[in-house]
Amino acid sequence: xxxxxxxxxxxxxxxxxxxxxxxxxxxxxxxxxxxxxxxxxxxxxxxxxxxxxxxxxxxxxxxxxxxxxxxxxxxxxxxxxxxxxxxxxxxxxxxxxxxxxxxxxxxxxxxxxxxxxxxxxxxxxxxxxxxxxxxxxxxxxxxxxxxxxxxxxxxxxxxxxxxxxxxxxxxxxxxxxxxxxxxxxxxxxxxxxxxxxx
Numbered sequence: 001x002x003x004x005x006x007x008x009x010x011x012x013x014x015x016x017x018x019x020x021x022x023x024x025x026x027x028x029x030x031x032x033x034x035x036x037x038x039x040x041x042x043x044x045x046x047x048x049x050x051x052x053x054x055x056x057x058x059x060x061x062x063x064x065x066x067x068x069x070x071x072x073x074x075x076x077x078x079x080x081x082x083x084x085x086x087x088x089x090x091x092x093x094x095x096x097x098x099x100x101x102x103x104x105x106x107x108x109x110x111x112x113x114x115x116x117x118x119x120x121x122x123x124x125x126x127x128x129x130x131x132x133x134x135x136x137x138x139x140x141x142x143x144x145x146x147x148x149x150x151x152x153x154x155x156x157x158x159x160x161x162x163x164x165x166x167x168x169x170x171x172x173x174x175x176x177x178x179x180x181x182x183x184x185x186x187x188x189x190x191x192x193x194x195x196x197x198x
Contacts, residue, residue, distance in 0.1 A: 005043045007033040012054040017098035020105030021051050058099045065092040070125040078133030083186055085126050089156055090182045100157055122149055152189060159185040 011032035015024045026047055030037045044050040069088030073081040093100055122145070130148055133139035139148075163181050167174035175181055 004033070004035045004039045007035055008040060008043060008050065009054055009057050012050050013058060013098040013102075016051060016054055016105070017101035020102075020109060021047075021111065022109065024051075055102060058096060058102060061096045062092055062099050065095055066123075070123050073129060074125040076129075078129050078136065078138050079190060081129040082126065082133070083190065085123070085129065086152060086156075086186045086189065087182060089152070090159070090185075093156060093160065094178070097160075100160060104157065104161075119146070122146070155185050155189055 008029065011029045012024070014032060015029045019025070024047075026037060026040060029050070030040065033039075040047065040050050044053050066088055069092070070085055073085040073088070075081070076084060126149070127145045130139060130145050134141050159181060163174055163185075175184070
């Protein structure tokens with residue numbers, strides 16, 4: 001049987017993903033969770049406390065899925081390792097879709113409550129792969145990892161949010177298969193707009 005804390009976190013993840021912090025309704029969260037409203041205050045102290053705990057749980061789930069992929073990627077050559085890590089990130093965020101939605105709500109509202117990672121929270125394995133690639137001349141030597149990581153996150157979000165919609169403008173131009181879409185996005189990140197051999 002699901003305990004009330006877990007039920008609230010699951011229900012809150014859905015509600016915050018749909019409506020953001022301000023738009024989320026406590027009454028809807030407790031209705032989804034099937035618990036009394038006082039349990040929010042018992043477990044989390046406030047709606048704000050529930051939000052922070054929800055984001056922390058979403059980040060935990062995301063990390064739990066992505067960390068093994070990053071560990072595996074770390075032992076590969078830079079391009080193959082980065083590709084493997086990015087593939088894993090796409091799959092992870094497909095598995096925890098509320099993470100992207102909650103991030104987008106924060107970014108659009110300009111209220112950075114808790115989803116933005118600090119500099120020390122960026123994945124060290126991916127940073128090391130990128131720096132190894134820089135050292136060997138594969139990746140641009142003058143582009144900091146933070147810029148690359150920001151571009152990665154932007155691409156993952158954009159691919160999930162926009163690619164299918166943009167494909168409607170030019171039918172047949174974008175593969176229907178999600179894995180194929182991801183590979184195109186990863187190629188774009190790795191090689192930019194220049195022609196490349198496959």
